[in-house]
Amino acid sequence: MKRSGTADLPLHGGHVPPWLAERMTLLGTAITECVLESYGPSEFLTRISDPFWFQALGCVMGMDWHSSGITTSVMGALKRGLNPRFRELGITICGGRGKHSKRTPAELHEFAGHTGLDGDYLARTSRLTARIDNNAIADGFQLYLHSFVIHKSGEWAVVQQGMNADNRLARRYHWHSAAVRDFVSDPHTAILGKPQGTILNLVDHRAVHAQKALLSIAHEPVQASLDEIRKLTMPSHHDVRPADLDLKRLGGVLAVAHEEDLRNFASLLLVEGLGPRTLQSLALIAEVVHGAPSRFDDPARFSFAHGGKDGHPFPVPLKTYDESLSVLRRALDAAKLGHTEKLEGFRCLDRLTRNVESNMEPLADFSAAISHERNISSSIGGRTVFEDVPKSQKTKSSKQMSLFAD
Numbered sequence: 050m051k052r053s054g055t056a057d058l059p060l061h062g063g064h065v066p067p068w069l070a071e072r073m074t075l076l077g078t079a080i081t082e083c084v085l086e087s088y089g090p091s092e093f094l095t096r097i098s099d100p101f102w103f104q105a106l107g108c109v110m111g112m113d114w115h116s117s118g119i120t121t122s123v124m125g126a127l128k129r130g131l132n133p134r135f136r137e138l139g140i141t142i143c144g145g146r147g148k149h150s151k152r153t154p155a156e157l158h159e160f161a162g163h164t165g166l167d168g169d170y171l172a173r174t175s176r177l178t179a180r181i182d183n184n185a186i187a188d189g190f191q192l193y194l195h196s197f198v199i200h201k202s203g204e205w206a207v208v209q210q211g212m213n214a215d216n217r218l219a220r221r222y223h224w225h226s227a228a229v230r231d232f233v234s235d236p237h238t239a240i241l242g243k244p245q246g247t248i249l250n251l252v253d254h255r256a257v258h259a260q261k262a263l264l265s266i267a268h269e270p271v272q273a274s275l276d277e278i279r280k281l282t283m284p285s286h287h288d289v290r291p292a293d294l295d296l297k298r299l300g301g302v303l304a305v306a307h308e309e310d311l312r313n314f315a316s317l318l319l320v321e322g323l324g325p326r327t328l329q330s331l332a333l334i335a336e337v338v339h340g341a342p343s344r345f346d347d348p349a350r351f352s353f354a355h356g357g358k359d360g361h362p363f364p365v366p367l368k369t370y371d372e373s374l375s376v377l378r379r380a381l382d383a384a385k386l387g388h389t390e391k392l393e394g395f396r397c398l399d400r401l402t403r404n405v406e407s408n409m410e411p412l413a414d415f416s417a418a419i420s421h422e423r424n425i426s427s428s429i430g431g432r433t434v435f436e437d438v439p440k441s442q443k444t445k446s447s448k449q450m451s452l453f454a455d
Contacts, residue, residue, distance in 0.1 A: 058115070058116065058117040058119075058120075058210075058218060058219040058220065058221060058283055059115065059116055059117065059217065059218065059219075059283065059285050060116070060117045060212060060217045060218060060219050061113060061116035061117060061118045063118070063359075063434060064434075065112070065118070065122045065125075065358065065434075066358065066434050066437050068367070068432065069111055069112075069358050069365060069434075070122070070125075070126065072110075072111065072367075072370050072371070072374065073110045073111065073112070073122060073123070073126040074126040074127075074129045074130040075130065075374050075378075076109075076110050076111075076334075076370070076373075076374055076377075077106070077110055077123065077126045077127050077130055078126075078127070078130030078131060078134070079374065079377045079378060079381060080106065080109075080334065080337055080338060080377075081093060081127065081130075081131060081138070081140070082138065082381050083338040083377070083381065083392070083395065084096065084338055085138060085140075086381070086384060086392065087338065087339065087392075087396070090139060090140065090200040090202065090204065091200075091204055091227065093140070094198065094200065094204055094205065094206040094225055094226075094227070095206075095225060095227065097198060097206050097208065097223075098206040098207075098208070098223045098224060098225035099223070099342060099345070100221065100223055100281060101281055101342070101345035101346055101348060102337075102342065102345045103119075103120075103123070103208070103221075103223070104119065104281065104283075104345070104348035105337055105345045105348040105350075105351040106123060106337055106351075107119035107120075107122070107123045107348075108348050108349065108350075108351035108352040108354070108357075109333055109334060109337050109351040109352075109354040109355065110122075110123065110126065110355065111354075111355040111356060111357060111358060111365045111370065112357065112358065113287075113357050113358060113359050113361070114289060114293075114348070114349050114351075114352040114357050114361060114362070115283040115284065115287075115349070117210065117212075117218075117219035117221075120194060120208065120210045120219070120221050121146050121194060121210075124142065124145065124194070124196040124208055125145065125146075127142055127198075128142040128145065128196070135163075135201075139200050139201040139202070140198065140199070140200055140201075141156075141160050141198075141199055141201075142196055142197070142198050142199075143156035143157050143160065143175075143196070143197040143198075143199065144156065144175070144194075144195045144196045144197050145194065145195075145196055146193060146194040147193060147194075150179075150192075150193075150194060150195040150196075153172075153175045153195060153197055154172035154175060154176070156197075157171040157172050157175060157197065157199070158171075158172060160199060163201075164201045164203075166201075166203050171197075171199070171205075174197075174205070174226075175195070175197050175207070178195075178207045178209065178222075178224050179192055179195050179209060182209060182211065182222045183211065189213045189215065189216075190211030190212060190213050190219070190220040191211050191212060191213075191214075192209055192210065192211045193210065193211065193212055194208075194209055194210040195207070195209040196208045196209065203226075204226050204227060205225075205226045206223070206224060206225045206226070207222070207223070207224035207225075208221065208222070208223055208224075209221070209222045210222070281346070281348070287359060287361055288361050288362070289349050289352060289361050289362035289419075290415075291415040293347065293349040294347040294349045294350040295346075295347045295350060296412050296413045296415060297406060297410065297411070297412055297413075298344070298347065298350055298406055299350050299353060299413040299415075299418070300406065300410075300411030300412045300413035301402045301403065301405045301406030301407075301409075301411055302329060302332045302333060302350075302353065302402055303329065303411070303413055303418060304405050304409060304411045305328065305332055305398075305401055305402050305405055306325045306326070306328040306329035306332060307325045307329070311401075311405060312325055312328060314401070315328050315332070315398055315401055316328060318394040318397045318398050318401070319331060319376055319380070319391060319394040319395070319398065320376055320379075320391070323376070324372075326366065326369050326425070326429060327369055327372045327373055327376070328398075329353065329354070330354040330355060330369055330370070330373040331373055331376060331377075331395070331398060332398055332399070332402050333350070333351050333353060333354035334354060334373060334377065334395070335395040335396070335398045335399040335402070336351075336399050336402065337351065338395060338396075338399070339395065339396050339399040340399065349362075353418070353422075354373075355369065355370050355373070356422070356431070358433060358434045359433060359434060359435075360433040360435070362419055362422065363419065363422035363423050363426060363431065364423075364426050364431030364432055364433045365431065365432050365433065366422075366426065366429040366430055366431050367429070367430030367431070367432055368429045368430040369429050369430070370430075376391075377395075379391065380392040380394065380395065
């Protein structure tokens with residue numbers, strides 16, 4: 050039996066500005082490197098097929114914390130960052146959104162040519178995952194994004210997303226080859242999306258009689274199971290609210306970052322003299338790398354690393370973002386030369402944060418935390434996508450800007 054879950058993913062318009070897209074590529078790649086270095090490629094594929102971890106990753110990278118755009122932007126950033134380094138890291142991402150998804154079979158055949166894997170099998174696998182989610186499950190969502198993440202060993206994960214134009218919601222589907230014993234039996238890792246009531250699911254085990262009838266007609270097996278046990282509900286409101294996250298967990302991060310004794314100790318784990326705001330971001334990055342699966346059931350908390358491009362919970366602090374990237378990059382580069390102390394510091398930082406959370410039981414003052422972030426925003430390069438709007442359109446966006454200025 051495979052775990053599956055559902056979540057609301059409101060469809061958002063707009064775009065990811067270049068100043069954020071470039072940083073997302075660098076940070077997403079660096080986080081992937083950390084996971085590969087610490088736990089190996091199988092663990093990375095396991096994590097990317099976990100809808101909760103995926104959402105947390107998108108939040109820590111500075112995307113809108115709950116929108117459907119996380120899927121497109123995260124997969125695009127990872128593809129840009131990981132594919133050029135395939136020989137070093139062994140990971141390739143094929144496909145993407147719209148027309149890019151149609152190139153997946155050709156990209157998989159090219160990948161197979163470099164690795165000796167069976168390109169026809171991989172292409173067939175890609176088509177099967179897409180057809181099952183798009184056709185065998187009549188839930189009103191039509192796929193528009195298909196990303197196939199594969200390691201040179203042949204282990205793979207699929208992240209794909211469908212849109213329901215009637216209610217302006219998206220549903221994201223996750224697959225992992227390690228969890229698929231048979232494409233016609235329990236294939237899904239998870240399905241995210243708003244429950245739509247009773248749907249036609251021809252790959253549900255309860256549809257066995259319908260499946261047998263179809264088999265006699267089409268001579269093709271259509272069978273799988275979808276067992277909902279974890280539900281991630283992403284609300285429609287744009288702002289981050291206390292109910293959206295675990296204030297005790299956030300309290301642990303803020304305590305480590307801002308209480309002098311703890312900050313001094315945490316700073317020594319990575320780089321002496323790190324400021325509190327950078328430590329706050331690094332503590333959340335460390336948890337994305339080293340946290341247990343149970344730690345990601347409140348992904349909104351990870352937006353306190355680098356905010357969000359729409360200003361929620363606060364504008365993206367570019368100076369902090371760049372300093373976090375610099376610390377992480379230096380640790381990774383040093384580890385390549387055999388100096389793993391700083392990279393190990395991220396593991397220690399995660400342990401420290403969890404110990405503070407458990408032993409001190411700090412509870413974050415949500416309003417104070419948001420107020421503090423917005424007060425210091427200009428000093429750390431706070432920026433939102435609304436600042437990129439042409440002057441002729443700024444009047445139209447003023448109401449949106451007030452959402453985070455209030």
